[in-house]
Amino acid sequence: GDTISVKDLAMKMNKSAGELIKKLMGLGVMATINQEVDVETAEILANEFGFEVDIKVDESTYDFIEEIEDDPADLVPRPCVVTVMGHVDHGKTSLLDAIRESNVTASEAGGITQHIGAYQVVHDGKKITFLDTPGHEAFTAMRARGAQVTDIAILVVAADDGVMPQTVEAINHSKAAEVPIIVAINKIDKPDARPERVMQELTEHGLVPEEWGGDTICVPVSAKTREGLENLLEMILLVAEVQELKANPKRLAKGTVIEAELDKGRGPVATVLVQTGTLKIGDSIVAGTAYGKVRAMIDDKGRRVKKAGPSTPVEVLGLSDVPQAGDIFHAVKDDKTAKTISEKRLAKKREEELKATTKVSLDDLFKQI
Ligand code: GDP
Numbered sequence: 001g002d003t004i005s006v007k008d009l010a011m012k013m014n015k016s017a018g019e020l021i022k023k024l025m026g027l028g029v030m031a032t033i034n035q036e037v038d039v040e041t042a043e044i045l046a047n048e049f050g051f052e053v054d055i056k057v058d059e060s061t062y063d064f065i066e067e068i069e070d071d072p073a074d075l076v077p078r079p080c081v082v083t084v085m086g087h088v089d090h091g092k093t094s095l096l097d098a099i100r101e102s103n104v105t106a107s108e109a110g111g112i113t114q115h116i117g118a119y120q121v122v123h124d125g126k127k128i129t130f131l132d133t134p135g136h137e138a139f140t141a142m143r144a145r146g147a148q149v150t151d152i153a154i155l156v157v158a159a160d161d162g163v164m165p166q167t168v169e170a171i172n173h174s175k176a177a178e179v180p181i182i183v184a185i186n187k188i189d190k191p192d193a194r195p196e197r198v199m200q201e202l203t204e205h206g207l208v209p210e211e212w213g214g215d216t217i218c219v220p221v222s223a224k225t226r227e228g229l230e231n232l233l234e235m236i237l238l239v240a241e242v243q244e245l246k247a248n249p250k251r252l253a254k255g256t257v258i259e260a261e262l263d264k265g266r267g268p269v270a271t272v273l274v275q276t277g278t279l280k281i282g283d284s285i286v287a288g289t290a291y292g293k294v295r296a297m298i299d300d301k302g303r304r305v306k307k308a309g310p311s312t313p314v315e316v317l318g319l320s321d322v323p324q325a326g327d328i329f330h331a332v333k334d335d336k337t338a339k340t341i342s343e344k345r346l347a348k349k350r351e352e353e354l355k356a357t358t359k360v361s362l363d364d365l366f367k368q369i
């Protein structure tokens with residue numbers, strides 16, 4: 001993701017790097033003058049000094065697309081999309097795996113080896129989509145492209161370790177993105193687990209537990225024994241209900257690329273999250289500068305599907321090229337449209353790259369004189 005050094009950020013605000021470092025320490029982040037901080041941290045820091053950061057949205061992903069206005073009458077409830085964040089080793093992966101495994105029926109069990117970076121579970125008859133991506137980076141990349149994919153952030157904090165630097169980062173990310181946080185206090189099976197201490201530390205970072213009169217939901221869980229997982233899912237549904245999440249399944253699909261790679265046998269494969277509309281086999285799509293026709297779609301259980309509606313993660317085959325994580329994808333009316341948009345974006349991208357090169361060489365020239 002994008003970063004800026006403490007020194008550069010200080011310069012932009014006409015402050016000393018020392019002042020910024022002190023503020024960062026107050027936020028629980030240890031930094032040096034040359035350290036690079038991520039966009040969200042920079043944003044929080046700037047706000048502390050009364051500045052606003054203008055996160056530059058990479059316009060090229062939207063270019064040459066006519067946005068569709070939804071008729072409110074077409075909007076229907078959609079599942080919530082959840083991201084799991086937290087300090088390394090606090091149990092993000094274990095928790096995601098435990099939730100997935102607890103919710104796989106016997107008939108689906110074969111598909112569980114399938115790993116597409118996102119999955120859906122059903123709790124109380126309602127679907128929840130979990131993004132299983134390496135937290136922050138994807139999050140930042142997506143925001144830089146103007147995409148908001150997450151409705152709820154689960155902050156995993158190990159009960160035996162407490163709030164750590166990446167916990168604080170995750171809090172900052174979620175706050176900057178205005179995504180509600182549910183805290184999963186994990187590893188409560190451990191003898192040295194101290195959930196109360198975690199709650200105390202969270203309070204110091206502005207997350208006051210409901211039990212103590214605040215509005216932060218904290219759920220004690222164990223990814224190991226699976227204690228508390230049901231409760232966690234219930235809380236997710238509770239928060240989602242308040243959000244009244246809706247989308248229009250009738251329109252051409254639009255969403256975000258969660259991850260993408262070049263598969264030796266299958267060519268470019270993109271895991272996308274459909275956010276609105278319904279993606280169908282045979283649809284013409286553009287994703288960043290890649291385009292193509294949806295040749296096949298595979299869901300999180302490894303099954304081939306013919307269509308994917310709002311909040312559904314799905315693997316898409318048939319793109320000309322490998323898009324980038326965070327790229328927006330659009331289904332468009334026909335192949336020709338997809339190809340034309342892709343060509344225009346590529347031409348624009350080349351032009352911008354050329355401009356950048358020209359600028360560098362002019363600077364060099366200047367130096368020589
Ligand atoms: P991540 O880095 O946040 O994805 O953490 P992992 O899921 O890889 O977990 C880190 C370590 O903690 C692993 O050794 C897990 O087995 C262990 N772990 C995760 N959750 C629990 C839990 O609830 N209880 C116990 N006792 N260990 C856990």
Ligand code: MG
Pocket residue numbers: 092093094
């Ligand atoms: Mg992990």
